[in-house]
Amino acid sequence: MSRLNHPVIGQYIPADSFLHRLDPRAKLVFVFVFMMIVFLAKNAAGYSLLVGVALSGVLLSRIPLPMILRGIKPVLYLIILTALLHLGMTRGGDVWWELGPITVYEQGVVQATVISLRFLILVLMGTLLTLTTSPMELTDGLERLLCPLTRVGVPAQDLALMMSIALRFIPTLWEEMDKIMMAQRARGADFDSGHLLRRVKSYIPVLIPLFISAFRRAEELALAMEARGYRGGKGRTRIRELRWKKEDTILLVVLAVLSISLWWLRG
Amino acid sequence: MPRTRLMTLVEVAVMAAIGGILSIFPVIKLWPQGGSVSLVMVPVALVAFRRGWVAGVGCGLLVGLIDLMLGPFILHPVQVLLDYPVSFAALGLAGLFRPRWEQERSARSLGRRLASGIVLAGLVRFIIHFISGVIWFGAFAPKAFSPALYSFFYNISYIFPEVLVTLVIMLLLTVKAPRLVLKP
Numbered sequence: 001m002s003r004l005n006h007p008v009i010g011q012y013i014p015a016d017s018f019l020h021r022l023d024p025r026a027k028l029v030f031v032f033v034f035m036m037i038v039f040l041a042k043n044a045a046g047y048s049l050l051v052g053v054a055l056s057g058v059l060l061s062r063i064p065l066p067m068i069l070r071g072i073k074p075v076l077y078l079i080i081l082t083a084l085l086h087l088g089m090t091r092g093g094d095v096w097w098e099l100g101p102i103t104v105y106e107q108g109v110v111q112a113t114v115i116s117l118r119f120l121i122l123v124l125m126g127t128l129l130t131l132t133t134s135p136m137e138l139t140d141g142l143e144r145l146l147c148p149l150t151r152v153g154v155p156a157q158d159l160a161l162m163m164s165i166a167l168r169f170i171p172t173l174w175e176e177m178d179k180i181m182m183a184q185r186a187r188g189a190d191f192d193s194g195h196l197l198r199r200v201k202s203y204i205p206v207l208i209p210l211f212i213s214a215f216r217r218a219e220e221l222a223l224a225m226e227a228r229g230y231r232g233g234k235g236r237t238r239i240r241e242l243r244w245k246k247e248d249t250i251l252l253v254v255l256a257v258l259s260i261s262l263w264w265l266r267g
Numbered sequence: 268m269p270r271t272r273l274m275t276l277v278e279v280a281v282m283a284a285i286g287g288i289l290s291i292f293p294v295i296k297l298w299p300q301g302g303s304v305s306l307v308m309v310p311v312a313l314v315a316f317r318r319g320w321v322a323g324v325g326c327g328l329l330v331g332l333i334d335l336m337l338g339p340f341i342l343h344p345v346q347v348l349l350d351y352p353v354s355f356a357a358l359g360l361a362g363l364f365r366p367r368w369e370q371e372r373s374a375r376s377l378g379r380r381l382a383s384g385i386v387l388a389g390l391v392r393f394i395i396h397f398i399s400g401v402i403w404f405g406a407f408a409p410k411a412f413s414p415a416l417y418s419f420f421y422n423i424s425y426i427f428p429e430v431l432v433t434l435v436i437m438l439l440l441t442v443k444a445p446r447l448v449l450k451p
Contacts, residue, residue: 032344035344074338089411089412118407127341138336142332162277163332166283166333167284168284170287170288174288177285196432200294203294203306204439207309207436210285211440212447214281218278222273222274
């Protein structure tokens with residue numbers, strides 16, 4: 001296993017585009033609803049509408065295409081697998097191609113294309129969200145969206161606080177783990193060979209110092225927060241304020257229009 | 268805010284950070300789509316035994332969300348909810364077996380509790396991933412194809428080894444660093 005040499009966490013690519021500037025709340029709502037209405041599309045008109053929205057998203061994000069493709073890559077294998085399944089197993093329409101036991105029907109080709117397209121659109125929208133929104137923004141957005149749930153006992157603010165702390169500590173602890181692994185290697189530790197149990201055991205001398213140091217950091221942080229009078233919950237001021245802009249309202253209007261048109265085209 | 272509550276919040280956050288790191292750090296790679304054996308369950312189980320199942324569930328929830336932000340694998344709206352926040356939160360249920368009294372902290376009783384807790388957590392996680400797999404694959408696969416079978420084998424192929432690895436590590440941790448797992 002290679003050294004953990006680049007602590008680049010997440011997919012976020014900073015830039016100044018329309019999509020980057022949108023409020024995370026608006027983006028979260030859009031992507032979540034969009035993922036559900038994708039399943040409403042049943043015909044060419046519906047799909048061209050969805051493809052149009054996805055492509056305008058790509059254009060508006062001003063993120064280079066290779067970066068977007070890299071986000072989609074892990075799912076490509078699944079898309080190909082399902083497309084092949086549909087090619088081989090769907091019957092109906094004219095026979096287009098025959099090879100031994102495998103017969104490809106017209107319907108199979110249609111199904112394979114439609115399903116791959118649906119897959120691609122879903123993955124593309126999720127990728128666009130994480131490419132244009134930093135984890136911190138996503139956390140702030142989620143906290144605000146979950147705010148109404150505080151009444152039924154979901155500690156949205158506490159969760160958001162923990163999330164911010166966790167995100168803040170990922171690079172620090174990543175570096176720490178890297179250092180500990182190098183130190184153990186210098187003592188002759190071997191993480192890459194041997195049978196399963198041995199390999200798993202070799203992580204114990206990494207995990208113990210890592211956990212101890214993490215708990216120590218946690219204690220220091222809790223003390224520091226207490227010393228500054230942190231009481232949690234209501235009335236806490238924040239360093240980043242979310243601002244709902246005109247563009248965000250436009251996005252939600254687009255979403256509403258899109259949902260209605262898909263519903264209408266479905267028939 | 269009471270002292271222990273703040274301590275617990277911060278500890279859960281820091282352990283969730285380690286969980287996020289470990290989730291993208293495979294010990295063994297199995298499948299191209301994220302089905303690799305990692306140590307991601309270890310920090311969640313640790314928090315669950317150290318601070319109880321509520322803290323464990325919170326930690327799991329955060330790990331799931333971090334995982335979703337770092338390397339999203341999005342196929343279906345229900346799948347996203349089940350595969351990330353819900354299934355990881357379920358790992359915190361291991362804390363239901365947390366020893367509460369001194370006599371439950373004997374080596375044998377502790378080993379049994381760790382094993383039951385981690386197996387329970389793994390089982391619930393498997394069931395959630397299994398349902399999610401059936402739902403999303405059902406939405407994409409041809410009618411003649413059984414999504415249940417696919418989901419069963421795919422999910423068991425990495426959850427089973429992951430549960431074993433977590434169990435081994437947690438047992439070793441309790442032997443070598445008991446004060447990490449059981450707050451004195």
